[in-house]
Amino acid sequence: MNKTEKLKLVQIELNDLYGETKCFLNYNKDYELLFAIMLSAQTTDKSVNNVTSILFEKYKSLEEFSKADINELITYLMPLGLAKNKAKHLLKTANILHNDFNDIIPKNREELMNLPGVGYKTATVFLAELYNYPSIPVDTHIKRVISKLNIFPKVNDPTKISQNLDKYYKENNHINFHRQLILFGRNICTARNPKCNICPFSKNLCKQKN
Ligand code: SF4
Structure with a gap:
């Protein structure tokens, strides 16, 4: 063979x-999927879903995420480990997507990989899950x-x-x-x-x- x-x-x-x-991560909006994948590094999908069920209720848009208080974000992300880094990346990425991309997530792997905290795997999971990439x-x-x-x-x-x-x-x-x-x-x-x-x-x- x-x-x-x-x-x-x-x-x-x-x-x-x-x-x-079905996708293991829960989401309703495209950026929620991107954030959930970013948060899934070195933890379980179940833990991510537990955290995002609260997080996505608290911050309901990219704009709200972009204005989040970093320390508050860290507290929400604490159960996932690497909370400081994950919060920093989420905040920076939310700002870039909201301010530079008008809330439209790029559909191109290389462009996605320019976002803080988005590597090859994260970008590929996002595109494959949403767009059958x-x-x-x-x-x-x-x-x-x-x-x-x-x-x-x-x-x-x-x-x-x-x-x-x-x-x-x-x-x-x-x-x-x-x-x-x-x-x-x-x-x-x-x-x-x-x-x-x-x-x-x-x-x-x-x-x-x-
Ligand atoms: S479970 Fe993994 S290690 Fe065991 S036979 Fe299958 S492929 Fe091989």
């Missing part, structure tokens, strides 16, 4: 396991899962893994595949004690098992 065929096999198995999935962002779960499967030579850089996936994934369901890989990493190919006995790749693609 070539790389594209292997990815297709992974897609088929994950479709069987998880089918259609054909790219597969890579988080810590996907990085681990891909490293177990015999598809690509071992690479550590998540951006490079994402680019490899984008190059060889020829199905048309990038964001769903991204979410399915995360679910597989959370539930089966876990960092500790992976459930290899129920894994569909234990007899074919897994490097450790073959």
Whole structure:
């Protein structure tokens, strides 16, 4: 099997396991999704959803976010860790989007990556979730899962893994595949004690098992 065929096999198995999935983060507005993704660094989606359910009620627009008191913002973000940095980035990004972009979020990855606190993964998740942008962002779960499967030579850089996936994934369901890989990493190919006995790749693609 070539790389594209292997990815297709992974897609088929994950479709069987998880089918259609939904965004793990709660949001009603485009900037809320962007902020939720920014806040999700090194914490769980559940924690982010708990915090944003209060945060997005308190600040109801980019303008309100842009005028937020930094210390108040830090207090809201405390449960997520890295609160000072996250608050600083949110405030700066809200100001730029409100004052320079008239509240319109760029739909271009490079432009998004110019915003404070927005890296390759954040920009890609945002575009793929909202606009079906054909790219597969890579988080810590996907990085681990891909490293177990015999598809690509071992690479550590998540951006490079994402680019490899984008190059060889020829199905048309990038964001769903991204979410399915995360679910597989959370539930089966876990960092500790992976459930290899129920894994569909234990007899074919897994490097450790073959
Ligand atoms: S067999 Fe185990 S280690 Fe290999 S991909 Fe499946 S769950 Fe992960």
